[in-house]
Amino acid sequence: MxxxxxxxxxxxxxxxxxxxxxxxxxxxxxxxxxxxxxxxxxxxxxxxxxxxxxxxxxxxxxxxxxxxxxxxxxxxxxxxxxxxxxxxxxxxxxxxxxxxxxxxxxxxxxxxxxxxxxxxxxxxxxxxxxxxxxxxxxxxxxxxxxxxxxxxxxxxxxxxxxxxxxxxxxxxxxxxxxxxxxxxxxxxxxxxLLHTAIRTDQDRQRLSIPTRIGVRHPRLAAVIARMEANLEDPVSPAQLAADAGMSTRQLERLFRRYLSRSPKRYYMETRLARARNLLMQTEMSIIEVALASGFSSPSHFSKCYRAQYGSTPYRERGTSSAAPGKAD
Structure with a gap:
């Protein structure tokens, strides 16, 4: 130059x-x-x-x-x-x-x-x-x-x-x-720019889990991190608890106390959020989205999705694709 x-x-x-x-x-x-x-x-x-x-x-x-x-x-x-x-x-x-x-x-x-x-x-x-x-x-x-x-x-x-x-x-x-x-x-x-902390290509995009959930509890954060890393192949609550060094009942109390929901419910909501992103952003089939979000049954996936979002995955996909598709 x-x-x-x-x-x-x-x-x-x-x-x-x-x-x-x-x-x-x-x-x-x-x-x-x-x-x-x-x-x-x-x-x-x-x-x-x-x-x-x-x-x-x-x-x-x-x-x-x-x-x-x-x-x-x-x-x-x-x-x-x-x-x-x-x-x-x-x-x-x-x-x-x-x-x-x-x-x-x-x-x-x-x-x-x-x-x-x-x-x-x-x-x-x-x-x-x-x-x-x-x-x-x-x-x-x-x-x-x-x-x-x-x-x-x-x-x-x-x-x-x-x-x-x-x-x-x-x-x-x-x-x-x-x-x-x-x-x-x-x-x-x-x-x-009042940009007081210059980030590098090693810095991550999202806030830390404790900051995101508004709770600073190391074991709770560790369990949530494990959930987020295993959305396609969910880990059972019993295994999550054992790996975190607590009983299933203790894990249940921890989630109820800080997040007002059970571990199972929190995990489900996280998996459904991923499914919704995939429905909106990809051309994956409904069954592929279900599998990628940890659901082995399309009917169970549809039922859970509707309970969470008030619409079925099929209708959601139809609404999303109503706009003009990718042009040549």
Missing amino acids: AADRPRRFTFLLLDRFTMMPFAAAIEPLRLANRAAGKQLFDWRLVGPSGDVAACSNGTRIELDGGLDGEVAVGRDDVAIVCGGTEIAREATRPVLNWLRRQERGGAAIGAVCTGAWVLAEAGLLDGRRATIHWENHDGFAEAFPDIQLVRSVFVADGNRLTAAGGTSSIDLILHLISQAHGDGLTAEVADQ
Whole structure:
């Protein structure tokens, strides 16, 4: 890259993209220019319409161009896909072809929030490490089993960059600023953002279990972690209790006291939440979703699902697929 040329970021804004990850990616670039007193970075916004992109909160962003070459992406540039809701249907042929062209031209390719799904559809994450928002993790893992999916806030695998969503874009961009211009500038930018803890690619996306459930009890947290790691092949309450060094009755009391439900009920709700994500985010059959969530009987799965969500998996899948599917 020429020393006197700013590094350009091209943000591909897909329909219903999520505002927070996009803003969290572009603001550190602006602040780096301000702190350095010169233009280290510039950026362009493109989208399938070439005119305006609408994000999931209804805000509309004016674009600099479309996908037909109006905005050139150079060899030393970065192209970042900004995804959001119903991401599978945004992986259209024009979008995938545009991304492949940028990759062939030598640009670094990245994604924030659910944008990693589109990179995967384009074949640009094959053999790579990547991350995606935790809510989409299960569906992505089922759809793209050959990609090494991790739960980090961001991943920089060579010239493939993925950030999980929310404020994780800040950490990814700070990582790139640090690589190019050092830790001093990175610290200045983070300070301006009031981003007091710069995360690395080793940091996990989600809050710790004690923080999530609002209870700091080591054995309870250990049991819940075991449940979350065994959704497809559930562990019996008796085995969970034995492994945690307590009786089944003690485990029951622990859950009743802190979570107002039995271990069995909590486990069921966690498995059903996974099933719902898979129904909404994948094309897996109902029986495949049931098995992946620890149900051996489709009828039992349907009964439990309806009791939890007030609708059967079949109706839920029908509602989800009522919107236009992935286009060519």
